[in-house]
Amino acid sequence: KDYLLTEYMGRKIFYYNSVTSTNIIAKELAENGLEEGTVIIAEEQTLGKGRMGRKWSTPNGEAIAMTIILRPEISPFMAPSITPILAVSAVEALRKLTGFDVKIKWPNDIVLDSKKLCGILTEMNSDMDMINYIIVGMGLNVNQENFDDEIKEVAVSLKSFSGINFKRKIIIAEILNEFEKNYEIFKVKGISEFLDKLKEYSVLLGKxxxxxxxxxxxxxxxxxxxxxxxxxxxxxxxxxxxxxxxxxxxxxx
Ligand code: ATP
CATH class of the missing domain: 2.30.30.100 (SH3 type barrels.)
Structure with a gap:
């Protein structure tokens, strides 16, 4: 908590040892009226979700699985932009803390050394042209030394890349610090304000x-x-x- 410099992001944290998926828990909490900025963190996900029904593996105690509840007064068609806003925020936090050359693989992954370090999944609940809530989840590989056979060719963690153990608490706080700042800018100015950064951090452009x-x-x-x-x-x-x-x-x- 000492590292957290935000006004409201992560000021209320629900912390679990093991959940099906932090996005599933976040949805239940959001349905029950939990406020914007509420964060759900779990040590392990048994049914971690990727896009399109894919799986995201989160082994116990080594990775970050977190979901943020948002309630922006923006048009539902802007909701998918939350994914790149969190991606830019995480890249900036990770570059600052590690110095590694992390990049964004459009649309929803963060890569290091051409392998997947982090996945982001944004889901929305809306009525007509009003957003009830958005939940944005991220799975970030931090201290895993090995990966399951199915993903070992495609996955990387900060530790598997560098041999260094990282403190997940500090990474979470720094991502939330960056995200609150960028989210506030996004609500006023939209995604176009982040184009330069999205291009600069993109691993796909020119490829x-x-x-x-x-x-x-x-x-x-x-x-x-x-x-x-x-x-x-x-x-x-x-x-x-x-x-x-x-x-x-x-x-x-
Ligand atoms: P693709 O990379 O094929 O375009 P995607 O970006 O839609 O798919 P996601 O839904 O973000 O993929 O993530 C799910 C995929 O990520 C899984 O199919 C698996 O290959 C891979 N994966 C699962 N767990 C991890 C992990 N902890 N680290 C890295 N990759 C993982």
Whole structure:
């Protein structure tokens, strides 16, 4: 708590040893009226969630699994931008604390050494054009030395990269410090205020990518991030398309 410099982010923390998923718990708490800035943290998730029903593994005591409850008075169509806002905040916190070259893999991952360090999952509950609440969860690999066979090729932790043990408390506080600041700016100015940072931290720009969605896949070059946060890809036939973060996976190649 001494490291936390926020006004309201993380001033109320629900801490658990083991949960199904911090996003699931956060949803229940949000339904019960818990206020903006409430944070749910767990040592272990038994059903950690990724996007599109994928799994996120959070072994006991070594990683960070946390979810933040938000209640912004913004239009529901802006809600997906919470993912890049938290990504920018986490990158800034991690660069400051570790000096490592962490980057954002659009739309929702943070990578280190070309492997996944952190995943972010934003979910929203809204009526008509009013947001009831947003919950934004992150799984961040900190002190794991090994990973399960299924993810060992794709996953990295701060420790597996550097051999150094990190204090999760300090990382959590620093991410919340950065996030509160950026969230306040975002509510007034929108995602466009973060474009320069999103581009600077992006690992995909200038690279060949494969964009995979349910009914369509294509390859091309990631050339830009649009002012609404979408990824601009130049296909091999020269056509330029905007990729929305919704339900696509992007592979760097
Ligand atoms: P993709 O990377 O295929 O585009 P995605 O970004 O949608 O998928 P997420 O939903 O963010 O992926 O995360 C789920 C995937 O992350 C899992 O399918 C698994 O491959 C991988 N994964 C699961 N747990 C971890 C972990 N602790 N660290 C790194 N990667 C993990």
């Amino acid at each position: 060949r990518v494969k964009v995979i969605s349910i009914n369509n896949s294509f390859e091309g070059e990631a050339i830009d991030i649009d002012k609404d946060g979408s990824l601009i890809v130049k296909k091999d036939n020269g056509e330029i398309t905007k990729v929305l973060s919704g339900d696509v996976s992007v592979r760097g190649m």
